[in-house]
Amino acid sequence: QVLKHFVMANPKNTEAKNLLAKAYEQLGYTAESSVWRNFYLTGADELRNGVADSKGSGGMMNLDTLLNMPMDDFLKFLSIKLNGMKAENKNMTFNLTFTDSKTNYTIDLNNSVLNFKKGKMASNPDAALTLDRITFYQIALGREDLSKMEAAGKVAISGDKKQFEDFLTLLDQFQPKVNIVTP
Known part of the structure; x- marks a missing residue:
């Protein structure tokens, strides 16, 4: 003691x-x-x-976890990662089309809350992205850069790309390795 x-x-x-x-x-x-x-x-x-630095690792999610995570669960996870204070007074809507599962989602940020709807597309989104599920997971977790993935042909974006990039900055990056016995 x-x-x-x-x-x-x-x-x-x-x-x-x-x-x-x-x-x-x-x-x-x-x-x-x-x-x-x-x-x-x-x-x-x-x-x-000491405590190992895990920056850039995307948190505790490894690739196997991502490969087996349903989109609805991942979008719920993103709603947890949303920093409500940063998202205050922001309204954003995005359409997502996933090429591998052939599903559509609308994600809507309003009143510092992130909601999503499967199978629906907003009539006037800020941006629309077409990509595969794993690419979206990697971009949303901060493991991959949106512009690099677009240049590589893995993402097609229409509308205001900057608005989606701004949305990504509203997501907290959790530090899974924390000090246990030292300050």
Whole structure:
């Protein structure tokens, strides 16, 4: 307990961090609960090696997860990623046509809320995109650049491309790896 307070007060003190890491490691080895074991050993690893940077990784979603995620679920996920404060007073509507599944969606941003409708197309959208599902996932997660994908022929955009790019900036990028035992 004393070492934990010492590390929190002075996170640059390598000697205290190493001592606390040894203590956590021993607690992890003796823990009967696998959850507590993982907490302790993760804490020890963080004290010794720090937290790995995951910027540009698109969060915790790997390609297998994306390949198996239905579009409705992904659009719900995007609505969670929408930063309501940034989206305040913004109204945007986009038509999405997915070439691989031959489905259409309208996504609508209004009152800091993102809604979507399957099988419907807005009559006057800000922009319309035609692309495959995985390309859309990669662009929305920030793993791929919209302009590069358009230049590569993976995306066709009509309407105001800048408006869709502005929409992408309203989505928060979650940091899946966070500090557990250090400030």
